Amino acid sequence: MLKTIILKLLVKYKYRNTKLKNEGQRCQYKFLNSNFSYANNISLKEDVHIGKGADFDGAGGISIGNGVIFAPDVCIYSRTHNFDSDDLQALPFDNVVLTSKVIIKDYVWVGRGAIILPGVIVGKGVIIGAGAIVSKNIPDYAIVVGNPAKVVKYRNKEKFEELLSLSDPFVYTKLGHQKILREKS
Numbered sequence: 001m002l003k004t005i006i007l008k009l010l011v012k013y014k015y016r017n018t019k020l021k022n023e024g025q026r027c028q029y030k031f032l033n034s035n036f037s038y039a040n041n042i043s044l045k046e047d048v049h050i051g052k053g054a055d056f057d058g059a060g061g062i063s064i065g066n067g068v069i070f071a072p073d074v075c076i077y078s079r080t081h082n083f084d085s086d087d088l089q090a091l092p093f094d095n096v097v098l099t100s101k102v103i104i105k106d107y108v109w110v111g112r113g114a115i116i117l118p119g120v121i122v123g124k125g126v127i128i129g130a131g132a133i134v135s136k137n138i139p140d141y142a143i144v145v146g147n148p149a150k151v152v153k154y155r156n157k158e159k160f161e162e163l164l165s166l167s168d169p170f171v172y173t174k175l176g177h178q179k180i181l182r183e184k185s
Helices: 002-014 156-162 171-175
Strands: 035-037 043-045 055-057 062-064 073-075 078-081 097-099 100-102 144-145 150-154
Touching: none
Parallel strands: 035 055, 043 062, 055 073, 062 100
Antiparallel strands: 078 097, 144 150
C-alpha cells in the first residue's frame, strides 16, 4: 500500500511539467521509466494505452489515433541526424536534425520493443509484431513483423469494420483488462 502511494507520487512529480499537444479521454501513459521528448508535439486521441518503458521523440510530431495500444518498450522517433547530404559538415553526422511527423491511425496494436522511425504513417487496424523496425508506411489492416517490418498478412477487413461500427469497440471498454488463456490451434 505504501509502495503504491509512493509510486503514484513519483509518477505525478515526474509528469508535473509534461504537457501533450492533445490528450483524449481514458489515455494511459504515465510510467516512471517512460520518456516523452518534445511532448508538446505529441497528440493522443481517445483510449490510447502506452506501455511502460516507452520512448517517444516528438520533435517532428507524433499523432496517435483512437484505441491505439502500445506494449512495453516501444520507441517512436520523429527526427534523425543529417548523415548523408551534399552539405554534410562533420562525421558521422553533423548538427542538423531532420524531422518528419509520425502518424498512427485508429485501433493499432504495437508489440513489445517495436521501433517506428521518422515519417512513417501506420494505417488503421495495423498490428506491428514485437521487435519490428518500421521504416516505411504500413497500409490499413496489415500485420507486419521483422527488421525491416514486412507485411505477412492482412486482418479481416469486414470483421474489423463490423466491430468498428459498434458504439464503443475498444477492447478495454468492451471487455475490460481480464485475459482468457486459450491454446492456439
